[in-house]
C-alpha cells in the first residue's frame with residue numbers, strides 16, 4: 232500500500248481532480264490510499280466567513296459569500312458529472328452546505344467564535360473535497376470508497392492544533408482501511424481533520440493534511456507516503472522568495488523536518504514524525520508534472536557533496552530583546568523569562584544570550600503586550616517587528632568548517648540581527664530585517680547552489 236496526499240491546488244477544480252484520478256489510476260497496482268486537502272483556498276474562505284459572521288458583517292453578505300463557496304463546489308461537481316450522485320446521498324454537497332449555513336447563522340447571532348467552532352467550520356473543506364474526489368474517482372473508473380477521516384483520526388481536544396492519539400488512530404486505521412484496499416477500492420479521506428474520542432471535530436493545525444497522510448501511512452504500514460503538490464519537490468529555496476531554485480533529489484528526515492519547521496511550507500513540520508517512527512520513505516511530487524521524480528525523504532540518503540540541502544525562510548518574525556534590570560544576570564533569569572512565554576503559549580524560535588541580555592524571536596505576537604507587562608517586573612523588553620529568519624539546512628554543515636565563513640562573506644553588507652548554529656548541528660539560522668530578506672536569500676543561494 233502507498234498513501235497519496237493531494238494538496239489544495241492539486242484538487243482545486245474539476246480539471247485538477249481529473250488529473251489526480253489519472254495519477255491514481257496509473258498507480259492502482261501499488262494499492263493507494265488517498266488523502267485530500269480542501270479544494271483550492273476553501274479553508275481560508277471558511278475561516279473568513281466565520282470571522283465575518285462574528286465580526287458584525289450583515290447576515291446577507293456573510294451568507295452571500297457562503298453561497299459562492301457552495302456554488303463553486305456544485306459547479307465543479309457538475310463539471311465532473313457527479314452532481315446527481317452526490318446530491319442523492321444524505322450528506323451530499325447541498326445537504327452539507329445547509330448544515331453549515333445553520334451554523335454560520337448561529338454565529339451571526341452569537342458573535343462568538345471558539346477554537347472548537349473554528350475546527351467544526353474549517354473541517355467542512357476536507358469533508359466536502361473528500362466526497363467530491365471519491366465520487367469523481369468512481370465516475371472516472373477508479374473504484375473508490377469515501378471515508379470520514381473523523382472516524383479514524385482520533386485526537387486530543389486541543390482545538391485548532393490537536394495532537395493525534397496514535398494508538399487509537401492506528402487501531403482504527405488497521406480495522407477499516409486495509410480490507411477496503413484488498414477488495415480493490417481506493418479509500419479517499421480528508422486530511423487535516425479528526426475527532427476526539429467523544430466524536431467532537433478537531434483539526435491538526437493549518438497545512439495539517441500532510442501530517443494526516445503520514446499518520447495514515449504509519450497506521451497501515453504503507454511502503455511510501457507521497458505528498459503531491461504544486462512544485463517539483465523540495466526546492467533549494469522558497470520559490471515565493473526566490474524563483475528558480477533547484478529540486479532537491481533526496482534529503483534526510485532530519486533535514487526535511489528542520490526545513491519545514493523553518494518555513495518550507497511544502498511540508499507540515501510534523502509530517503516526518505510518523506514516517507520516522509515506522510521508517511517509511513516520504514516523497515514530494517508535482518501533480519501537474521507527475522513525470523518528475525520529486526524529492527525522496529529517507530532516514531539515510533546517499534551522501535551529498537553539497538554542504539547545504541536547502542534554504543528555508545520564515546517571514547513575519549518579531550525580534551524581542553530582554554535586558555536584565557540588575558547589572559548581571561542572576562540565576563533563574565532565563566527560567567523566569569521562559570515561564571512568561573510558556574504561560575502565554577507563545578513559542579520561541581531562536582535564542583541568543585549575553586551577560587545581561589537575551590534576544591529571541593517569535594512569530595505569534597498575539598500575547599506580546601501581556602508578556603511585556605509581566606517581563607517588565609524584572610527586566611526591560613523591546614520588540615521589533617518586520618524581521619525574517621533565513622535558515623540554511625544540511626547534514627554536511629557539521630562536517631564543513633568553512634560553511635559559516637562562506638555564509639558571512641556571501642551576505643556581504645547585509646546586516647544580521649541574530650545568528651544561531653549548533654542546536655541541531657544541521658542548521659545555521661540568521662535573523663535579518665524583512666526588507667533584506669530577498670537579497671540575503673539570493674546571495675546565499677548563489678554561494679551554495
Ligand code: ADP
Nearest residue numbers: 238239240460462464465466468469495496497
Ligand atoms: P499544498 O496545498 O499542496 O499542501 P502548500 O501551498 O501547502 O501546498 O505547499 C507548497 C508550497 O510550498 C509551494 O507552492 C511553495 O510556494 C512553498 N514552499 C516554500 N518553501 C519551499 C521549498 N523549499 N520547496 C518547495 N516549496 C516550497
Ligand code: ASP
Nearest residue numbers: 268274423437438439440
Ligand atoms: N486545508 C487545510 C489548510 O488549508 C489543510 C491542508 O491543506 O493541509 O490549512
Ligand code: MG
Nearest residue numbers: 238438496497
Ligand atoms: Mg500544504
